[in-house]
Amino acid sequence: CDSCFGPTNHVEHVRHVKRMQPGAPNATYGPTRALEWGQLNFLHTTDTHGWLEGHLKEENYGADWGDFVSFSNQLKRHAAKLGSDLLVVDTGDLHDGAGLSDATTVDGEISLKIFDKINYDLLTIGNHELYLAEVANQTAKEIAAYWGDKYLTSNVQILDSDTNGWEYIGNTHKYLTTEQGLRIMAFGVLFDFTGNANTTKVIPAATMITENWFVDAVNYAEPIDLFLILGHNPARPDADGSTFGLLHDTIRKVHPRTPIQFFGGHSHIRDFAVLDSSSTSLESGRYCETLGWLSMSGFDKDNSGLGNTTLPHGVPHPTRKATSNSTSPFKYARRYLDWNRKTFEFHSQPISSTFDSPSGLSTSSEITTYREQLHLGELYGCVPQDYCMTCAPFTSSNNIFPMLSQALAETVVNENRTDTPRYIISNTGGIRFDMHKGPFTYDDNFIVSPFRDAFLYVPDVPCGLASTVLNGLNNAGASQKRGLGVVPVERDICVDPLTTGFMGLEVRDEDGHVHAHSEVTRRQVVDLTPGYTTTDDFGTDGDDTAHSEIPYYEIPDFFQGEGGFGEDGCTDVVDLVFVDFIESDVLAILGSGYSDSDVDYYVSANFTTQDYLAEFVKASDLFQAGLPNCTIA
Numbered sequence: 001c002d003s004c005f006g007p008t009n010h011v012e013h014v015r016h017v018k019r020m021q022p023g024a025p026n027a028t029y030g031p032t033r034a035l036e037w038g039q040l041n042f043l044h045t046t047d048t049h050g051w052l053e054g055h056l057k058e059e060n061y062g063a064d065w066g067d068f069v070s071f072s073n074q075l076k077r078h079a080a081k082l083g084s085d086l087l088v089v090d091t092g093d094l095h096d097g098a099g100l101s102d103a104t105t106v107d108g109e110i111s112l113k114i115f116d117k118i119n120y121d122l123l124t125i126g127n128h129e130l131y132l133a134e135v136a137n138q139t140a141k142e143i144a145a146y147w148g149d150k151y152l153t154s155n156v157q158i159l160d161s162d163t164n165g166w167e168y169i170g171n172t173h174k175y176l177t178t179e180q181g182l183r184i185m186a187f188g189v190l191f192d193f194t195g196n197a198n199t200t201k202v203i204p205a206a207t208m209i210t211e212n213w214f215v216d217a218v219n220y221a222e223p224i225d226l227f228l229i230l231g232h233n234p235a236r237p238d239a240d241g242s243t244f245g246l247l248h249d250t251i252r253k254v255h256p257r258t259p260i261q262f263f264g265g266h267s268h269i270r271d272f273a274v275l276d277s278s279s280t281s282l283e284s285g286r287y288c289e290t291l292g293w294l295s296m297s298g299f300d301k302d303n304s305g306l307g308n309t310t311l312p313h314g315v316p317h318p319t320r321k322a323t324s325n326s327t328s329p330f331k332y333a334r335r336y337l338d339w340n341r342k343t344f345e346f347h348s349q350p351i352s353s354t355f356d357s358p359s360g361l362s363t364s365s366e367i368t369t370y371r372e373q374l375h376l377g378e379l380y381g382c383v384p385q386d387y388c389m390t391c392a393p394f395t396s397s398n399n400i401f402p403m404l405s406q407a408l409a410e411t412v413v414n415e416n417r418t419d420t421p422r423y424i425i426s427n428t429g430g431i432r433f434d435m436h437k438g439p440f441t442y443d444d445n446f447i448v449s450p451f452r453d454a455f456l457y458v459p460d461v462p463c464g465l466a467s468t469v470l471n472g473l474n475n476a477g478a479s480q481k482r483g484l485g486v487v488p489v490e491r492d493i494c495v496d497p498l499t500t501g502f503m504g505l506e507v508r509d510e511d512g513h514v515h516a517h518s519e520v521t522r523r524q525v526v527d528l529t530p531g532y533t534t535t536d537d538f539g540t541d542g543d544d545t546a547h548s549e550i551p552y553y554e555i556p557d558f559f560q561g562e563g564g565f566g567e568d569g570c571t572d573v574v575d576l577v578f579v580d581f582i583e584s585d586v587l588a589i590l591g592s593g594y595s596d597s598d599v600d601y602y603v604s605a606n607f608t609t610q611d612y613l614a615e616f617v618k619a620s621d622l623f624q625a626g627l628p629n630c631t632i633a
């Protein structure tokens with residue numbers, strides 16, 4: 001991954017975001033197909049998790065939030081010129097994933113000021129806005145207050161400390177008329193999340209659909225041309241934990257033909273599902289790696305309030321019926337855009353020759369300033385190789401978890417109990433990203449391990465019981481209790497494309513370079529770099545830029561470090577150490593002989609999952625080698 005990072009050997013470094021000029025020769029190639037524009041179009045972000053600086057070590061996702069400001073505003077202007085509607089929507093999880101959102105006392109204090117620069121039309125809440133009471137309070141007092149009736153939380157309430165009553169954090173729904181005259185009824189529905197702070201309430205969808213306000217909205221007296229359902233909810237209705245299927249069926253009972261458009265999130269994947277001939281659902285990845293595009297046409301004077309029903313001129317149009325035997329007038333197109341400037345510039349070129357807008361440039365400049373204020377570029381150590389979460393087998397030396405297990409064993413130590421061996425257990429969902437070869441900074445610490453879990457323990461647990469806990473947790477699917485866990489995603493980490501196969505027809509030239517084109521739409525035949533290779537209900541042409549596939553291996557829900565053991569292994573008792581996020585899961589496995597009165601802080605309340613990785617990187621010889629481009633000052 002030599003391209004991962006520019007040289008840095010001082011404590012503070014400026015962001016090395018590579019600016020890819022249009023047409024300049026680049027290691028990465030870009031899109032080749034113009035976007036299809038319909039009468040109604042959407043840009044979709046989800047699970048941004050604070051990645052507003054973009055991916056400093058991955059050129060393919062190297063655009064920052066300022067570039068997105070420039071791009072989205074350009075497309076808004078283009079839509080107006082085309083006489084089409086363009087709605088920009090977000091489906092939650094705004095922090096827990098990068099220093100910009102997580103290095104402040106309360107997550108989001110700085111990053112929300114950057115996030116708010118996008119001219120969103122509608123947004124909804126994610127589970128990460130609800131784990132901690134102070135973040136939930138910020139969501140109500142700042143996010144919902146800022147966005148007003150655009151912030152939809154149809155099934156999420158917060159305890160109002162003034163009235164001591166339950167209030168919706170945002171609006172339950174919104175009836176709106178678009179620029180071009182479409183009448184839309186919109187909702188924002190979180191999956192039936194149960195790990196929320198006790199000052200908040202998540203109303204299960206099955207209850208929500210019986211509430212009077214919802215029944216009245218579905219039976220609204222004014223005409224509805226489209227139901228729009230945003231949700232921090234897996235887009236595929238039959239995906240584990242999704243409530244979109246219930247919502248679809250409930251609306252269909254009253255409106256058999258009105259189009260219903262879903263935008264999902266939470267499971268961190270690119271996906272597009274067809275629910276019926278007039279209803280589809282898009283999910284657009286995570287971490288500012290993907291910008292989702294959805295366009296649709298089929299509105300006419302009879303089924304809508306559109307003033308002008310002609311299709312936009314001079315651009316491709318959506319051509320795909322949602323189902324093969326569809327008698328519906330609606331046609332769709334979807335695209336997953338790689339989050340980089342070259343992609344944004346390509347798709348904005350017909351609009352104007354200058355890509356950057358003043359607000360986009362000032363947003364990028366603010367990000368750099370905030371990063372320096374937060375010292376996010378402070379160098380902790382040099383990562384000697386790539387360590388990925390799922391691109392290599394769980395026990396492989398290229399997988400991050402064996403290294404993290406060693407980090408737990410070596411750094412999570414109670415100095416007064418060093419004579420007692422210990423198992424240290426954490427959930428793999430608490431680790432959020434790969435570690436790239438090269439500089440590891442304060443920012444990277446948040447990127448890989450953003451949570452501040454304390455380490456708890458039960459002392460002197462008999463080996464016979466303690467040694468069963470990890471398997472017990474992994475077999476119980478316990479982490480599913482807190483939502484869906486991080487569902488597998490293909491990752492763009494620099495592996496040799498020759499070791500991967502590309503979905504679709506693969507052609508290799510005599511040098512072994514992978515050339516490929518998909519059966520559905522022939523793309524420019526180029527050397528492919530590793531990235532997302534998505535298959536959804538419309539096939540394999542959704543990825544705006546074709547990539548070679550990255551290997552994916554299943555990982556268990558939990559992993560464990562083992563410290564202080566002699567050659568004989570576990571012989572008597574051990575200290576069973578675990579992150580506080582999974583305390584109830586561990587106690588459930590230990591059984592009735594144990595309760596939270598047996599639990600205490602192992603090191604201290606202040607030594608958290610933020611600290612062990614930082615300590616390990618700073619101290620271990622593994623990370624202090626003076627690697628090229630990463631010399632410790």
Ligand SMILES: Nc1nc2c(ncn2[C@@H]2O[C@H](COP(=O)(O)O)[C@@H](O)[C@H]2O)c(=O)[nH]1
Pocket residue numbers: 047093127128131266267268427428429430431451452453479482483484485486487579581
């Ligand atoms: N160790 C911790 N893991 C956490 C915490 N909060 C969330 N999580 C993990 O994240 C997923 C949900 O992430 P999402 O982006 O898919 O919504 C959850 O299942 C846990 O595995 C935490 O505080 N500590």
Ligand SMILES: [Zn+2]
Pocket residue numbers: 047049093266267268286
């Ligand atoms: Zn998420």
Ligand SMILES: [Zn+2]
Pocket residue numbers: 093126127128232265266267
């Ligand atoms: Zn989520």
